[in-house]
Amino acid sequence: MKLPVRSRLPIELWLALWLCLAALIGWQAWPRQLERGCWMSEWPFENGCDKWPDVTSRDESPEIYQRQLQANIGDSHTYAKLVRAWWLREDVRAVTLLAPARQLAPFDVALLSVQATLSAQQGNVDVAARTLVEMVERGSVDARKPLMALMLEPSTQNAVLEQINANSRWLDEMLMSIDPKVPPSLFQQFVSQGQALGILRINTVLNMVERLKRSGDWMDAYTLWVTAVQKVDKDLNNPGFDQRSLRRGFDWEWQQQPSNKQGVRVSQVPASPREGSMLEVELTGRAALPQALVGQTLLLLGDSYQLKGRYMSDRMRSKQGLAWVLRCGNGGNRWAQTRDLLETQRQWHSFELSFRVPAECNGAVRLSLEASAPWEARAGISGVMYFDDFELSAITTASVND
Known part of the structure; x- marks a missing residue:
């Protein structure tokens, strides 16, 4: 049944009011959304904007981050960037703000980097090792070189060894990236501990076996081989060729020619x-x-x-x-x-x-x-x-x- 015109007017008025209110909210919110998109480098502003610089840029001044925090007091990422910017300028305020900023963003890579460098400068190797391990676990490429230096230095090895546990994913990655020229004796403890915890891939262990063979450490190589494959035949391995050869270690080997x-x-x-x-x-x-x-x-x-x-x-x-x-x-x-x-x-x-x-x-x-x-x-x-x-x-x- 068709309603009278008078009864439809209030509905139309309500719709008009709601549309006006939505337009007003959108008009007020749009600049904020635009600013956040530019600042956080979100789509479609991955490269930043002229008015609001890209937050991922490393050459921004601390003043930019301070202005951003004045408008967004709870922006944890900006706190991290401010600490990093102060640190690069050797501003003592970076050390003061580091602990509060880490409470807001405990896994921010920029903060972890500052923490690792500061700890190393203060001689706190344990904290430096733990921080670098956290960074590598989270995919930081920049942390690999300083962590490798701690691993291969006899005086700091124990600090890194203490970071190994049954859930460590970083160890296998670090062992596979060691320069072939490095003597295996420098990192053999890491392989032994990782092997004992079962957190190393078989290829990582076999690489170590090959390194030990090349360096003439035959007994260490064979001991690690036995631990890796668990079951070996006496003197001559796989004498009947019944097990598929690993073609490495102390198993049958042959070249694959072109x-x-x-x-x-x-x-x-x-x-x-x-x-x-x-x-x-x-x-x-x-x-x-x-x-x-x-x-x-x-x-x-x-x-x-x-x-x-x-x-x-x-x-x-x-x-x-x-x-x-x-x-x-x-x-x-x-x-x-x-x-x-x-x-x-x-x-x-x-x-x-x-x-x-x-x-x-x-x-x-x-x-x-x-x-x-x-x-x-x-x-x-x-x-x-x-x-x-x-x-x-x-x-x-x-x-x-x-």
Whole structure:
């Protein structure tokens, strides 16, 4: 039913009043919103405005922040920026305002930076370490360098070690960024403590193992390796090739050659019809071979050992074939090797090698599969060879193979 015109007039008047009130509020609020958007660099003013400078700019004067606080007394971010600006000007008011500002914005990166620098200047290494760790945990790139300096300085290491706990995410990140030239002994405690708490990735631990191997710290490297992988075979790891190789540490290793210069392809394949896996070494004949096709670093603390294994080959085109070779862990010349392993027409054959570990190796030995004749490695070899069922055992007497 259509209402009379008179009854509709009050509704229209009310709507008009509400619209006027909304327009008045918007007219009053818009400058405030515009100012906040400019000051906080919010969309669409990410780059600031002419009237209100960008709050993220580092060259703003303290006076700008003071004016902002006069208009916005509770702006915690501006307190942080003011402390930072005073600090850069070496104004003592920065130290006075630091504690109250941190209560308002406890995780502000600018305040944390001032706190870390001030603590270091005052010799309070514990507070400096804790603050830098907080910064790194929150993604601060600038905090990594000073934190690394504390980690690698023997006199300040303990302060950083005390910051490690079961929830520390920063440690793995810092360990992965250490310069390769830094001796591993300087940060080994961090790896050990992180490993014990289970907060390090396996790749981080294996990187440390490789560093220790390169520096000749064989016992430390092997101890860390055992801790990382938890279960290892005695003397020779993964002798039957049944576990997928990590290709690092004290496991089987081999190079991945570029496809256009691939002289060898190495893989672990099923040993069917037998259970488990075996090692397949495919020689393409299209490129030179690396010195070691496959290898494993061993820590042998005994005097004499015997190596046994089985191999099978197919379509091998080589005069002298391959051999399992022994060198010291840090390289050097061959001091023992098996007889030449040649074509077997897909029949399994056995080999064995008895040897005595030279004193100069200090217990670290490198077992590697190589071309028996170096000239054939340079020329390239074609064919496929399989290996399985290795066994390495200590013996009371041994003779060195010719």
